[in-house]
């Protein structure tokens with residue numbers, strides 16, 4: 245069991261999106277040739293929009309691409325806050341992907357736990373899991389929040405401790421809402437986890453995550469057990485990383 249961790253610092257936000265689109269494309273082709281399909285979990289928030297716009301212009305094997313989400317806000321799919329809606333508008337409505345290849349979190353469910361259990365069932369049937377097994381995504385995209393959260397795994401929330409379930413609803417006090425999120429076991433079972441981090445407002449937390457092992461921040465729990473961990477950063481986000489940092 246091994247995991248490779250790699251950090252790449254790109255000269256600009258545009259370069260960051262080009263590099264991440266290149267990775268996405270390379271991994272999609274490799275997965276389709278290796279096992280006939282490419283399974284990817286998208287991230288939400290604002291950072292990946294640039295990547296999704298770029299992917300929409302690229303010739304990808306969309307018939308063999310299966311799209312999932314790492315987390316979702318507890319809102320209907322047409323809500324401005326919806327990660328599904330963002331991905332639809334920036335990517336999925338602009339590419340020839342079969343609708344049945346888009347497996348969204350049904351966050352319109354009144355009870356967030358119902359949405360979480362339903363999505364866990366969606367993963368179990370799609371990946372044909374036996375009890376206790378975890379899905380192996382080809383690629384999981386992640387971002388980080390200002391306090392070190394990733395997906396919807398926020399500091400001091402219950403979901404951080406989950407070791408058995410695939411998807412949970414997670415009450416986030418600071419947002420006064422539930423989120424629906426994949427758990428660390430699912431994230432760490434992926435073949436590749438790719439973080440996209442852009443902007444100087446992320447520099448402080450990124451320094452803590454990558455250079456302070458005692459920080460105990462949620463994003464630090466992303467350690468694929470048998471896969472790649474790829475940090476794609478732009479120079480603004482990486483500005484506080486120590487020069488001694490292996491990648492500079």
Ligand code: 6PG
Pocket residue numbers: 287288289290291292315316317327386387388389393394395396
């Ligand atoms: C979400 C995301 C979340 C996001 C970070 C960073 O639903 O918000 O999945 O984990 O990646 O909050 O968000 P920004 O890219 O907007 O800074």
